[in-house]
Amino acid sequence: MDLQTLWFAAVAVLWTGFLLLEGFDFGVAALLPVLGRRPDDRHLMLRSIGPLWDGNEVWLITAAGAVFAAFPGWYATWLPALYLPFVIVLLGLIVRAVAFEWRHSSHDPRWDATWTHVITGGSLVAALGVGAALGATTLGLPIDGDGNRVGGSFAGVGWPAVLGAVAVLGFAVVHGALFLALKTDGDVRLRARTLALRWSPVAALPLLAWAGIVHLRYGTPVTAVLWLVAALAVVVTWARIRVDREGQAFAGWAVMLIASAATIFGAAYPVVVPSTIDPAFDVTVADASVSDYTLTVMTWVAGVGLPVVLAYQAWTYWVFRKRLTAEPVHP
């Protein structure tokens, strides 16, 4: 495997890692008004992701950084083509981040409730927006031969972006519910389980559709197998929720995401930004890549750095592995 392919795979892994980790904290945040009927429930839900969300969000920064580092042509085409949509995503992420810290800075329940809503709103915007951006970069953006967007500010938000947005949100909501079923106890756990059981087959459909379309357009027998694995994982997840095996259900749903992402990126390769105007304008790995020397440097850095990151992030999850219960939250 040459370095460009390796780095395309690395970028795909980073985006998948981001969705896998931040996906559940997006989902938990989105479910706050649904599953968190009492303030104590909502506090419990927030406590379950409290120590983890910031570390998860670094996966987004690293994924974007890796796109810039390895494929500046991808970074410099994809981002300006979705200029305002990306700004909206950033605003969602900004208000969400400060809300996590600021909501418990006052004893006033209304203050707390307001910032809790901000966490939900910001997370919804961010999940939909990142999904839209990933949908667009794997299914198509209206770019010309110079990589510039054709059309107005939101011309990049066509059906591919909408499909990506719904797919990521659908995945995140069930992922969040399964995380809560795994990590909490009491009413929240029961409600999360019920929601996951009822909605997981439906919520997986947009993601499977997205992966299926990319596969039909560019796919290989390998991506066909990957897609089938993803579809099968949905069934397994659903069956495991039914028998109350939350850990296995969570793992099954994660396999669904990994297999779908592998289908999408695996099929799309070597195209990184397909043009909806003319396939001749597609930006490919070779067009967008940096030199082999830079990729070699980055390979060494990632080869040493990423295992260390994975080790200490895993340790964090181990430290906070205990199932949480809704104890009365003192003021």
Next chain:
Amino acid sequence: MDVLDIARWQFGITTVYHFLMVPLTIGLGILVAVMHTMWVRTDKPEWLRMTRFWGRIYLINFVLGVATGLVQEFQFGLAWSEYSRFVGDVFGSLLAMEALLAFFLESTFLGLWIFGWGRIPKKVHLATLWAAVIGSIVSAYFIIAANSWMQHPVGVTMDGDKPRLTSIGAVLTNNTALAAFSHAIVAAVMVAGALLVGIGLWHLRRRKLAGRPIDVDHQVWRRSVRLGGWVSLAAFLLVAFTGDWQGKLMYEQQPLKMSSAEALCETEAPASFSIFAWNKLGSNECDDVHSITVPGLLSFLAHNDFSSAVPGVNELQERYSEVYGATYPDDPSRFGDKAGQPVDYQPVLAVTYWSFRLMVGMGAVSAAVAAYALWSTRRGRVPTSRIGVYGSLLAVAAPFVANATGWIFTEMGRQPFVVVPNPDVPVGKQIWFFTAQAVSPGVSAAEVLTSVIVLSVVYGALAVVEVGLITRFVRRGITTGDGTPTPTGTPDGPDRADRPGDDDVLQFAY
């Protein structure tokens, strides 16, 4: 205004705003880690209370830094796509290294520190904070290495129309980066020192006037003032040394930036240093500026002796026009409206001149306040002077201003270049990139205007909440002087954040 000007305002606003949080994160992180270390070593209750009080401010500030830092990672691609394409072989890898090697460390271990009270062994818990603080410092190193490469591109060769990285070692050991990094770190420590001094003095005075006893809480504020004061003074000395180092490099690498900092119009030997200017202060015509000067000092700052010549703005302008062209290339696809127009190689003089003076002046104000704080609290004294204490509180802003104006100076001073040619390289092999060709060609002025307005409004609102929260938190002070048991360090002691009955101040739990 065209898209270029709006995009520059956007970068300036978002970056200066972000950099209000950054030095406090770095500086206060180091000091809180020191406090926490002292508590683990001595078991004295005041160090625990200091850790938790200042730690809470650190966290409130940290999260806004993280939030606004997200914009930084994306805006090179969003608004500066041509820049991103040009520098892609070098610049992106530094951002990715920053994320992988620094941001993960920072965020993951800070999460462990916040929620780890009582959950992980005491010393391991302390180590998590140090890991997060080291993460912040490493992140500063990488982003400054990236910026310094724009100021002084090394380790690259031109390959077609783009620079290609030839030595990552040269980029990471760029002398510009080493000078700027050390300068930025000690400047960050000054920010934290000023905060400890200002708030500590205010609490000490208030407690004394209210007749409160000399108890643990008194020790908290007193130690804060003493620590902050000594740290500020030491950091100021280092700021001066590292600034001098950086200044001498800049005289070689970007002479026009430094002569503009002095409004030195004509080449002088020996060159005098301008203290303060009068007459047409806002003028950008060099010859309009008249100032009080110290003879020979500028020669010393530039070359370490009191007689060498320092080139003036007018001479340098001519030299740059000869080498890099009197006009932008006549290529509208790359230069837009600027194609074929004359290039002004002189940065905006009023900005460089005054930002430089504000940077140095505000740094000196901080040092003076630190000296006052140490003097007025000597041998257990508590100052009650209204002017002294409130002045120190107000002076918390001084090092923030110094940090911000320092960056404004260095970034505005390299215009019209975004990547400044490296004079150590023969002219034919030099690499440079004008700011005018860096902006995203596919993004409209209306879009950037929309984003700069929305971001500014949101940032402004967040600033109001942030300052409000910190102020209220600071005014409330430490509310544990009410019979909270003395820390023992046992698992059931107050280092358990989730222990019921503790006041909110001692809780980091969500």
